[in-house]
Amino acid sequence: MSTNLPARRHWSPVLRWPHGMALAAWRYMWSTTPVHRWVMTGSWAEDAPPPLPLGFDHPELQSWEDGAGPLLHRIYRTRIAASPIGARELIAELREDIDKVAPTEFATFQKADGEGPMREGDEYVVRMPGPWDGPVVVAELTETSIRLATLEGHLEAGQIEYRAHEDHRGVAFEIESWARSGDRLSDLLYTHVQISREVQLHMWASVLRNVVDLAGGKMHGGIVITTRRVDPEKIPRLDEEPSGLSASDRRALAKLARRSPTVEPGVLDSPDPSRWRVDETIEELPHEQPGDPEPGGSWEVAKRMMDDYQLADPRIAEGIFDPASPLSGRDILLKIHYGPLRFKVGVRIGEAREETVELDGRPLLRYGWSYRTLQGHFEEGQMRYELRKWLDTGDVEFRVHGASRAARSGPLIPRLGFRLVGRTQQLRFYRQVCRRAKRLTEAQLETERARASRRQVVA
Secondary structure, rough: OOOOOOHHHHHHHHHHHHHHHHHHHHHHHHHHEEEEEEEEEEEEEHHHHOOOOOOOOOEEEOHHHHHHEEEEEEEEEEEEOOOOOHHHHHHHHHHHHHHOOOOOOOOEEEOOOOOOOOOOOEEEEOOOOOOOOOEEEEEEEEEEEEEEEOOOOEEEEEEEEEEEEOOOOOOEEEEEEEEEEEOHHHHHHHHHOOOOHHHHHHHHHHHHHHHHHHHHHEEEEEEEEEEEOOOHHHHOOOOOOOOOHHHHHHHHHHHHOOEEEEEOOOOOOOOOOOOEEEEEEEEEEOOOOOOOOOOOOHHHHHHHHHEEEEEEOOEEEEOOOOOOOOOOOOEEEEEEOOEEEEEEEEEEEOOEEEEEEEOOOOEEEEEEEEEEEEEEOOEEEEEEEEEEEEEOOOOEEEEEEEEEOOOOOOHHHHHHHHHHHHHHHHHHHHHHHHHHHHHHHHHHHHHHOOOOOOOHHHO
């Protein structure tokens, strides 16, 4: 890679780093921009990096196969209201000089060779403090997007794309990346120590704020960051299909199949509040038109996330299951995180049912399933996820209904912990599941609108 930058261009950002890092840290702590971060469990089928354009090649390309650790599929998104320029004009500004939106107090985009507007095949270096420099190459340019690929020496291995589109609400701008850590040390810093992750988050959030300023508009709705993590065992090696489950997870799921539920079917259909803690939480989801669910609409998106067990925050409760197994009767291994502690417990899904009923004189389409705790869990009980659509108005709701109590058998320490702090965490979990149902549905619908807009541009 050609990196013969003039000495002044090479050292000027370095000289700014001490002051710049202090300024960046100050802005990070006192930023008033709402930043909504959502983490999901990814899959190779949905989150694999897109193929590079036909004919594109570079001798120093650092693709996802060269990386280490999990693949992280991220979308950083914001919306620009009252902008005097459109999506094409905004991308044209970035192609003219992408450094316009860099957080220059601690990072800068420098063209490795030559001057002038961005062209396919151009190489850049993102200069940051310490060992963070990132060489990239322009892989693809369209009127509304810029796609970059990492080169050897970058902390990450993968691709990143800037893009913009317009709708009746203004200009939507996104930064989407598909990347693994460049090597094992980078993976340690990013995945475990998490230094790189916070630096990266602040950098791209700063870029989005600068994009809004460049467009001359106002940020609407803050910044939304969705992360879908694909663990190493789900990433294929060469021409092999990814297994999707580690050997230890397969053994744990096999053990769950031999465990019985802690309560019998039907026992909690009408639970006695004096013996069980009964909770119900309802969250409104994005509206649809009256009648049957819209293709690709709120109902379908939320239903898919329910069945994929995406509504629980994987940083708190990660659900492991065999995706090839039928939903009804499926065993799920829950990895519960509480501070530094980790617990593995099991649940089993009952029958999944979708039906149209009349409730309070109104037609209601509802879909849902319950899961019951298995032996060895620190709880006894049942939780039901239910999706509802009022067919006369188009209102869509997500409902969580739980009935539980502390387990009377099983490992002692988890049961004691649940009796001490479990109730607080349980109520927090219900609220988080409902909140994620709404926010993740909104984010996915926005992603689908962006894809539809890009298809129209291409057509």
